[in-house]
Amino acid sequence: MASWGTITRAAAAAAVLLLMLRGIDPAASAPVSIDPINCLDSGLKCCPPPSYKEIVDFKPDSQPTPLRIRRPAHTLDAEAAQKYEKAIALMRALPRDHPWNFIQQSNVHCAYCSGGHVQLGTKNVTIEIHGSWHFFTWHRAYLYFYERILGKLINDASFAIPFWNWDDLAGMSIPTIYRDNTSSLFNPTRYPTALNFTNLGGCEGDGTPGSLDKQKLCNLQVMHRQFAAASNSTSIFFGGALRAGGGSFPGGSPIENSPHSPVHVTTGADMSQISKSGYDPLFIAHHSNVDRLWAIWEGIPGKSSKVIADPDFLDASFLFWDENLERVRIRVRDVIDPRKLGYVYQDVPLKWMDIKTRVEDETSILQAQDLARPYPVGKLNFPLRLRSAAKVNVRRTASRGETLVVSDIELDGRDYVWFDIYVSRVDGGGRAQAGCFIHMERRSDKKIPIITKMQIGIADVIKQIGAAADDQIVVTLEPKVGGDKVTVGGVSII
Ligand SMILES: [Cu+2]
Structure with missing residues (x-):
């Protein structure tokens, strides 16, 4: 039998040859792949136990298997809930070093964040599956294997993980099945506020009946806004390109x-830390819903392709343990179609799809911030530390561009940072939120230097504020958490 080293070198040589045949300089451009052995601890202790098991390439099921139907967690019947609870209990009961053990499986996510798995062909460039075009794809692959392992543990080939339907009015709190403190689905670090309400982004309130209705409406508006910000462009939807050996965080999807991210940071202490979020079984249902949003987006009719054709995207690969205890290399092109992976999402009405973006009256906001118009175009001193709200007039290009770019966002990856982005007309009127930047806390024993950017589609908000024909708009960056820990290099419209 060939050793892992022989296989890895042969696979790497084949990948280089393939790139050369395509006319791509392999030194300049290649898809990300994972070193099967090297994983850096970085103080997180989430690297898997070393394994020299031969790696096999992913193959979809050769025999037809029952389609797994992922359903909203708050609608599961007693039988389905019991199955799920039992599967997680069995996962928790496995020996600590078993690849299917609950903590091992949770740590898979952690090891794919900054400071864990090393990229193949490098000594110490680690992979980060957040903040780039691999956010949706890696999590889809992770859930795929996780679901099959659970199904195997309870001997049910049709077992499907539920999704946390937080974008529906009935699903905007922690689903009942996760609340029993004797259940395998419980996690003790959740915040009491999350039992009433799941905040999708800036929808604070005291959770009383009157306020709760407003908060839920706000959530629907957030859903509409973020989907609109992401949906007009494939590259905006997925996020920035991350290629082999590339630095982390080229730019995260608006979604x-x-x-x-707000669902993570407002649900609980474990959920709010990237390295520990997998310790809460809600993580799986949360990311199942994020994955569902990708599937919904793909289903929206449109002229442009919904897949990035770049081979560095499609041929990127990740390693997982599967339900047969094989170590599998799965490529991004294998996860594009959920049906080919054997699962679908139950159809649920999307109330947020047609709701209107909220336009706020800006007069009172301006008075509160003691800011006067007109704002000089580009007069802000970039790079700018976001200690307080910053406003800048931004020119649109001759084609009246509709992509807003916040560039050179610089921070220490260990810090939790959140700022909101608003647009308004130069000559007054209301303002509308175009999006937000949120970076979740990471644990590391050393600084994680991050320079990233944010791209958002603003066609929808431009229309809402009545600025379709304007040559300039006012952009406001409003810090919410950790503004003094982040600098912004510039704001432009392309
Ligand atoms: Cu997440």
């Missing part, structure tokens, strides 16, 4: 920033 990753919100609703994904």
Whole structure:
């Protein structure tokens, strides 16, 4: 039998040859792949136990298997809930070093964040599956294997993980099945506020009946806004390109920033830390819903392709333990179609799809911030530390561009940072939120230097504020958490 080293070198040589045949300089451009052995601890202790088991390439099921139907967690019947609870209990009961053990499986996510798995062909460049075009794809692959392992543990080939339907009015709190403190689905670090309400981004309130209705409406508006910000462009939807050996965080999808991150940071202590979030079984249901949003987006009719054709995207690969205890290399091109992976999401009405973006009256906000118009174009001193709200007039290009770019966002990856982005007209009127930037806390024993950017589609908000024909708009960056820990290099519209 060939050793892992022979296989790895042969696979790497084949990948280089393939790139050369395509006319791509392999030194300049290659898809990300994972070193099967090297994983750096970085103080997180989430690297898997070393394994020299031969790696096999992913193959979809050769025999037809029952389609797994992922359903909203708050609608599971007693039988389905019991199955799920039992599967997680069995996962928790496995020996600590078993690849299917609950902590081992949780740590898979942690090891794919900054400071864990090393990229193949490098000594110490680690992979980070957040803040780039691999956010949706890696999590889809992770859930795929996780679901099959659970199904195997309870001997049910049709077992499907539930999704946390936080984008529906009935699903905007921690689902009942996760609340029993004797259940395998419980996690003791959740915040009491999350039992009433799941905040998708900036929808604070005291959770009383009157306020709760407003908060839920706000959530629907957040959903609409973030989907609109992401949906007009494939590259905006997925996020920035991460190629082999590339630095982390080239830019996260608007959907990753919100609703994904606010759900993490407002649910509980474990959920709010990237390295520990997998310790809460809610993580799986949360990311199942994020994955569902990708599937919904793909289903929206449109002229442009919904897949990035770049081979560095499609041929990127990740390693997982599967339900047969094989170590499998799965490529991004294998996870594009959920049906080919044997699962679908139950159809649920999307109330947020047609709701209107909220336009706020800006007069009172301006008075509160003691800011006067007109704002000089580009007069802000970039790079700018976001200690307080910053406003800048931004020119649109001759084609009246509709992509807003916040560039050179610089921070220490260990810090939790959140700022909101608003647009308004130069000559007054209301303002509308275009999006937000949220970076979740990471644990590391050393600084994680990050320079990233944010791209958001603003066609929808431009229309809402009545600025379709304007040559300039006002952009406001409003810090919410950790503004003094982040600098912004510039704001432009392309
Ligand atoms: Cu997440």
